[in-house]
Amino acid sequence: MILHGAYARGWLKRDLTDVQIEEEQLMISLMRVGWGRENPAFRQVFAMQLFPDATIEQIRALEEQMRISVSPKNAVRMESEMHRIDIRDLAPQITVPTLVLHSREDEAVPFEEGRLLASLIPKAQFIALESKNHLLTEQEAAWPKFVAAVRGFLSDNNSY
Numbered sequence: 001m002i003l004h005g006a007y008a009r010g011w012l013k014r015d016l017t018d019v020q021i022e023e024e025q026l027m028i029s030l031m032r033v034g035w036g037r038e039n040p041a042f043r044q045v046f047a048m049q050l051f052p053d054a055t056i057e058q059i060r061a062l063e064e065q066m067r068i069s070v071s072p073k074n075a076v077r078m079e080s081e082m083h084r085i086d087i088r089d090l091a092p093q094i095t096v097p098t099l100v101l102h103s104r105e106d107e108a109v110p111f112e113e114g115r116l117l118a119s120l121i122p123k124a125q126f127i128a129l130e131s132k133n134h135l136l137t138e139q140e141a142a143w144p145k146f147v148a149a150v151r152g153f154l155s156d157n158n159s160y
Contacts, residue, residue: 001094001096001097001099002101002150003098003099003100003101004101004102004136004146005109005114005134006100006102006114007085007109007114007116008085008086008088008091008120009085009086009088010084010085010086011083012024012083012084013084013085013086014113027046027079028080030046031046031072031079035071035072035076036067036072040063043067044063046063046066047059047063047066049108049134050062050107050134051133052107052132053131053132053133053140054133054135054137091117091121092121094124097153097156098118098121098124098125099149099150100114100117100118100121100125101114101126101127101129101146101149101150102114102115102118102126102127102128103129103130103131103132103134103136103142104128104129104130105132106131106132106133106134109134111128114126127146127149129145129146130145
């Protein structure tokens with residue numbers, strides 16, 4: 001199993017400050033109000049969290065893909081459910097070889113959440129990537145390390 005930018009516990013299962021709770025509620029409200037609009041302003045908030053180092057063209061492409069791939073109602077539902085996830089009790093039951101990769105400055109999912117997930121899965125390998133982006137591109141410095149780690153992991157575990 002290969003996991004990138006993943007976590008064991010959603011926002012609402014973490015120790016949050018009042019400001020962070022307010023932010024989570026605001027993001028859900030932004031989705032509910034603006035996700036389906038032609039104007040991309042609301043979706044750009046989400047796109048910038050996933051891809052802060054993106055070019056304007058990359059952000060536009062991502063936010064358009066977000067708009068056409070999921071309805072506003074389903075976007076709110078998915079985000080709300082992801083915020084309530086907690087697999088800390090289940091992760092130790094994973095028995096397949098697992099590679100967990102995470103960007104150090106990921107703005108969508110904190111780095112420590114990736115480390116926590118890897119620590120819960122028996123024998124998981126953890127690879128830190130030097131990036132701010134949750135979504136990596138082949139243009140950034142972290143890309144070769146990502147590709148090498150995935151290829152190495154797959155070749156080491158090709159019998160699975």
